[in-house]
Amino acid sequence: MYKYNQTDQTIIDERVAQFKGQTERFLNGEIPEDHFRTLRLMNGLYVQTHAPMLRVAGPYGLLSSKQLRKLAHIARTYDKGYCHFTTRQNIQYNWPELSKVPEILAELATVQMHAIQTSGNCMRNTTTDHLAGICTDEIADPRPYCEIIRQWTSFHPEFAYLPRKFKIAVTGATRDRAATQFHDIGLHLIKNSAGELGFKVFVGGGLGRTPVIGQVIKEFLELKHILSYLEAIVRIYNLYGRRDNKYKARIKILVKEEGLAKITEQVEAEWLKIKDELEVSNERIQEIKAHFIPPAYEANAKNDQSYAEHLSANAEFAAWAKHNTVEHKIPGYRAVFVSLKAPEIPPGDITDAQLDAVADLADQYSFGLIRSTHRQNILLADVKQSDIFPLWQALSALNLATPNMGTVTDIICCPGLDFCSLANASSIDVTKEINLALDNLDYIHDLGDIKVNFSGCMNGCAHQSVGHIGILGVDKKGVEWYQITLGGSSENEAAIGERLGPSVAKHEITSAILNILDVYIKRRLDPDETFLNTVKRIGLEPFKEQVYATH
Amino acid sequence: MQLIKDQQIINDRLQFIADDQTLPTSGDISVTLNRWQKERETLLQHTGKVGVRLAPADNSADLATDLDKISLVEVDFPVYTDGRAFSHARMLRHHYKYQGEIRAVGNFMVDQVFYLSRVGVNAFQLPNPMQLPLALETLRDFTVNYQPSTQ
Numbered sequence: 001m002y003k004y005n006q007t008d009q010t011i012i013d014e015r016v017a018q019f020k021g022q023t024e025r026f027l028n029g030e031i032p033e034d035h036f037r038t039l040r041l042m043n044g045l046y047v048q049t050h051a052p053m054l055r056v057a058g059p060y061g062l063l064s065s066k067q068l069r070k071l072a073h074i075a076r077t078y079d080k081g082y083c084h085f086t087t088r089q090n091i092q093y094n095w096p097e098l099s100k101v102p103e104i105l106a107e108l109a110t111v112q113m114h115a116i117q118t119s120g121n122c123m124r125n126t127t128t129d130h131l132a133g134i135c136t137d138e139i140a141d142p143r144p145y146c147e148i149i150r151q152w153t154s155f156h157p158e159f160a161y162l163p164r165k166f167k168i169a170v171t172g173a174t175r176d177r178a179a180t181q182f183h184d185i186g187l188h189l190i191k192n193s194a195g196e197l198g199f200k201v202f203v204g205g206g207l208g209r210t211p212v213i214g215q216v217i218k219e220f221l222e223l224k225h226i227l228s229y230l231e232a233i234v235r236i237y238n239l240y241g242r243r244d245n246k247y248k249a250r251i252k253i254l255v256k257e258e259g260l261a262k263i264t265e266q267v268e269a270e271w272l273k274i275k276d277e278l279e280v281s282n283e284r285i286q287e288i289k290a291h292f293i294p295p296a297y298e299a300n301a302k303n304d305q306s307y308a309e310h311l312s313a314n315a316e317f318a319a320w321a322k323h324n325t326v327e328h329k330i331p332g333y334r335a336v337f338v339s340l341k342a343p344e345i346p347p348g349d350i351t352d353a354q355l356d357a358v359a360d361l362a363d364q365y366s367f368g369l370i371r372s373t374h375r376q377n378i379l380l381a382d383v384k385q386s387d388i389f390p391l392w393q394a395l396s397a398l399n400l401a402t403p404n405m406g407t408v409t410d411i412i413c414c415p416g417l418d419f420c421s422l423a424n425a426s427s428i429d430v431t432k433e434i435n436l437a438l439d440n441l442d443y444i445h446d447l448g449d450i451k452v453n454f455s456g457c458m459n460g461c462a463h464q465s466v467g468h469i470g471i472l473g474v475d476k477k478g479v480e481w482y483q484i485t486l487g488g489s490s491e492n493e494a495a496i497g498e499r500l501g502p503s504v505a506k507h508e509i510t511s512a513i514l515n516i517l518d519v520y521i522k523r524r525l526d527p528d529e530t531f532l533n534t535v536k537r538i539g540l541e542p543f544k545e546q547v548y549a550t551h
Numbered sequence: 552m553q554l555i556k557d558q559q560i561i562n563d564r565l566q567f568i569a570d571d572q573t574l575p576t577s578g579d580i581s582v583t584l585n586r587w588q589k590e591r592e593t594l595l596q597h598t599g600k601v602g603v604r605l606a607p608a609d610n611s612a613d614l615a616t617d618l619d620k621i622s623l624v625e626v627d628f629p630v631y632t633d634g635r636a637f638s639h640a641r642m643l644r645h646h647y648k649y650q651g652e653i654r655a656v657g658n659f660m661v662d663q664v665f666y667l668s669r670v671g672v673n674a675f676q677l678p679n680p681m682q683l684p685l686a687l688e689t690l691r692d693f694t695v696n697y698q699p700s701t702q
Contacts, residue, residue, distance in 0.1 A: 007695045018692045022662060035660050038632065121632070151697040157669035158641050161634025238638050243607075273646055277699070 001062045001369060002147045002291045004112045011155065012109045015116060019043050020102035027099065042160065044090075044118030045101055053419070054093045054101060055118040056108060060128040060146040060170075061089035061372040065359035068370055070111040072355035078104050083355070085340060085348040087412055087463060088167070089127050089372040090118055094419050116154055121162045123153035123234065127169045129177045130373040133292060134381050136329050140189045140197055142172035144288040145226065148280060152227050159234050163241035164249035166234060178374060179490035181205045181214040182466060184251045185233060192220050199226060203233060203263070204255030209458045211465040211496045212252040215260050217267065223285060225271075228278035232271035236263065294330075295367040295382055301332025304386035317392055319445060320403035325388065332385050336366075338378035338395060339402040339410075343435035346428040347413040348376035357398050365391050375412055375451075377405065408450040408517065409435050412463060416456030416473065417480070423456035425473025425480035425506075430454070433510050438517075447517055450531045453488075466490040468532045469516060470497045471509065482509045486516070486543060487535045501544050515546045553683060555664075556652065556674040558690065560683050563676075567604060567625070567656070581625050584609045587617070595620060604656065607635035615647045624649065626672065628657035637670050644671035644701040665689045671701040 004012075019039075026036040037047075044055035056071070063071075071091055075083045078100055084092040096104060108114055117124055126149045133141040149168060153159075159166070169180040172189040180186030186202035199221040205214025221229050237251045240258070255263050311318045324337040338358055340348050350358075358378060362370050365387045366380035373379055383391060395401035404410050411434070414420065416427030431454055438444055453467030457474075464470035470485035481503040488497030504512050519542050524534045535543070554563050565579040570586050574593065581602035587594060594601050600622035603614060607629065614624065624643060626636035636655065643649040654674035655667050661682040664675055668690055675686055 007697075010695050011693065011697070014693045014695075031662075035631065035662070038660075039662055121634075154697055155666075155693070156698055157666035157696075157700070158637045159634070160666055161632055161637065161663075235638050239635055243633060 001064060002059070002143075002288070008112070008151075009109075012112070012114045012116070015043075015114065015155075016102065016105045016109050019105060023098070023102050038120065041120035042117055042122055043101075043105070044115030045098075046119060047421070051095045052098050052101065054096050054104065054115060055086070056091040056093070056113060056115050057118050057125045058085075058089045058091055058372045059150050060126055060132075060143060061130055061374075062143070063370045063372065064111075065362045065368040065370065067111045067113055068355050068359040068362070070107060070113065072352040072359070074104055074107060075352040075355065082349050082351045084346070084415070085350065085372050085376050085378065087374055087376060087461070088125055089130075089374065090125055091372070092415075094415070119165075120160075121164050121166075122160045123156060123162075123166045123168070125167075126150055126153065127167070127178055127183075127374065129171045129173055130371050130379050131177060131326065131335060131381070132172060133294065134328050134330075134333075134335055135173050135175075136327055137174045138172050138329070139174065139191060140172045141289075141292055142170040142187075142189055143292045144285060145172075145187070145189070145199075145223075146170050147288050147291065148226065148285070149230065152230065159238055162234070162238050163243045164246060166237070166251065168230070174492075176490075176492050176494075179463070179466065181494040182207050182211070182463070182490055183214065184237075185230065186214045187226075190220065196222070198222050199229075201229065201233075203267075204252045204260070205494075206250050206252040207463050207465055208250070208460045209247055210250075210252065211460070212256065213494045213496070214252075215255065217260065217264050224279045224281065225275055227280055228275040229267075229271055231274060231278060232267045235270055236266045240266070295369075297330045297333060297382070298384060301330070301384045301386070304332065304384070307385035307388055310389040314389075317389060319441065320392055320396075320401055321388065323403045323407065323445065324401065324405045325383075328382070330382075334383055334385060334388060336380045336383045336388060336391060336395075337373075337405045338380065338400045339405060340377050340400070341404055341410050342399050342402045343409065343439070344432065345399075346415075347411050347431060350378075354398055354400060357394070358400070361391060361394055375405075375410060377410070403441065404444060406449050406451070407444045408447050408452055408469075409438055409444055410451075411435070412451070412453045412467070414455050414457075414461040420456060420461075422459055423473065424458075424475035425456050425482065427454045427456040427462070427471075427473060430471075430482070430506065430509055434513055437510050437514060446527065447520070448527070448530055450517075451489075452513075463490065464488075465496050466494070467497060468535070469513065471513075472503075474503055476503075480506045482506065482512075484509075484512060484516070484547070486540055487532065489532060498540055500540055501548055504547075512547045516543050519543050519546050552676070553680045554654070554674060554676040555683055555686055556654075558687065560687070565600060565602065565623075579622075581623070584613060587621075588613070591617070591620075602652075602654070605636075605639050607633045607639075609639070611639045611642045611647070614643075618643070618647055618649045618651070621651070623652035623654055623674070625654045625656045628655065628659040631658050631660045631663065636672075637666065640667065640672045641670040641701050661686050661689060665692050669696070669698075669700040 169183040188200040201218040202214035371379040455462040466488040483503040485497030577598040579600040602623035604625040
């Protein structure tokens with residue numbers, strides 16, 4: 001992973017000092033509330049229902065065991081003994097004290113971490129494929145480019161007061177696991193006909209109140225022009241993005257209202273003026289790439305027989321391995337999910353003790369590295385197959401081995417009414433209720449690949465509009481209701497889910513979900529037809545009939 | 552009135568003349584881009600400095616060919632959250648090679664001075680002049696940067 005040099009360390013240390021000064025001035029009454037709001041948001045600090053919420057950056061999801069232990073320490077010392085992984089690969093604390101935040105940031109800085117630009121109307125943490133560098137469908141490892149972009153976005157002086165937040169996602173694989181088409185800018189590493197590596201650039205995607213699929217603004221961009229092109233896009237957005245209505249302020253609205261042709265013309269004209277100066281040299285790319293060289297894989301890892309033996313001898317292990325491990329490009333290795341989706345736990349939450357234990361397991365089994373994923377789980381990316389059985393045993397003992405990755409209970413969920421001041425409805429308790437109703441693992445496994453996304457309000461932090469099943473909490477005269485959508489997807493065949501019908505009451509939502517799954521089981525052509533494909537083939541009507549018939 | 556120019560606190564007598572006000576015959580003034588375009592001939596005869604105030608929605612390109620005829624450009628913040636002034640400043644320096652004074656005016660925060668200095672703003676007329684010494688301090692908040700700065 002990327003290791004800080006003197007510049008990186010100096011810059012975050014100076015940021016800690018800067019924010020400490022700002023917080024002190026605020027607590028002394030020298031900064032008005034609204035000004036401090038802007039300043040603290042740019043350091044990931046929200047004021048929530050119960051206490052401030054601090055969002056720590058997980059740069060494109062890569063963390064070391066040392067960093068994980070620091071996160072555990074912070075959870076223990078400054079919070080209530082746990083933290084939360086988000087869909088954008090970041091880490092949230094729900095209970096820190098405002099006056100202690102500068103201290104927390106100073107602690108983070110000692111392990112090359114920070115909370116810079118994790119909120120606010122600025123450029124946010126760049127995200128990527130959690131299988132970067134290890135998957136079998138990769139064209140090029142996106143992480144070096146993510147790091148180049150991370151540095152460029154951090155403290156960019158021109159783009160700290162944008163019309164609204166701005167998010168960039170990068171993928172280097174043929175299958176999009178980073179929802180790139182739903183980001184303000186999505187970057188796909190591709191090869192042109194001459195075999196040269198470059199980027200296909202998407203612009204104007206987004207979720208939230210108005211979900212929009214990104215459009216291609218540049219079919220092929222040479223690697224060396226990546227920063228100048230990003231700068232041109234963001235400058236045009238800064239100048240022309242709407243500032244009169246915060247719900248229409250994202251770049252997706254600008255692209256929609258002005259049209260892709262006009263935006264492309266403006267961006268290209270701006271780009272021509274700056275492209276030669278912001279060039280990223282090949283030396284620079286090589287220098288950053290050197291931080292992401294593959295770990296020392298063992299050549300004979302594939303000769304191990306024990307993994308196959310355990311698989312055939314232990315059905316429980318085999319079921320877990322099938323769902324919670326992924327193929328690796330190196331024979332004899334697999335990537336292993338640490339499930340943060342145990343039925344009784346809020347999705348994405350992890351305790352200090354679990355963090356410490358996962359750090360130890362990463363040191364023991366996966367080169368001391370951990371990844372956070374877009375679906376709010378953790379990944380140990382480089383596990384030898386002979387280590388998978390003991391790792392499973394250890395994870396089981398930690399309640400981190402629920403064999404449900406990619407299944408209906410691997411729910412992406414926002415904090416909802418329990419923590420968030422924006423939410424209309426609770427999401428965590430309903431997720432728990434759905435989980436408890438789906439207590440038969442064989443049934444869950446038979447249902448196969450189903451992505452459920454659950455947001456407590458229109459802001460859509462859990463990306464409900466791209467869930468195969470999306471659930472959205474709405475407030476009707478102070479009562480919590482839930483709107484269901486079907487058929488969304490954030491992968492290559494990006495799609496926005498369609499509304500099933502009128503929203504359902506809180507006591508009906510679990511049975512509605514069970515009914516939807518029941519229709520799928522009855523109507524699928526065979527067990528190989530996924531939920532999403534069944535929905536595409538038969539449409540919403542059969543689901544509608546059953547869900548609303550029972551009410 | 553006091554302001555910061557080139558990292559010094561100085562006294563300055565420049566006055567902004569709104570579009571509905573009569574132009575004084577002398578003294579240092581600034582006017583809107585619209586007024587500059589309409590009354591350029593008169594303003595070119597003015598005794599004293601003449602600056603042009605760019606509003607966020609103005610296009611800095613409209614001023615490009617006149618930059619050698621004016622004494623300064625003001626980039627205005629009607630609200631501190633409107634970041635268009637940052638792009639205006641950078642484009643004036645970079646695209647149009649403007650070397651003169653760029654002055655931030657309006658409702659910006661002292662905590663924005665550092666970033667403004669990095670995109671080419673070299674004068675700061677803070678809403679609260681008491682904060683001028685603090686503003687000078689914030690210019691030293693960071694000693695290293697990830698992006699090129701515009702001077």
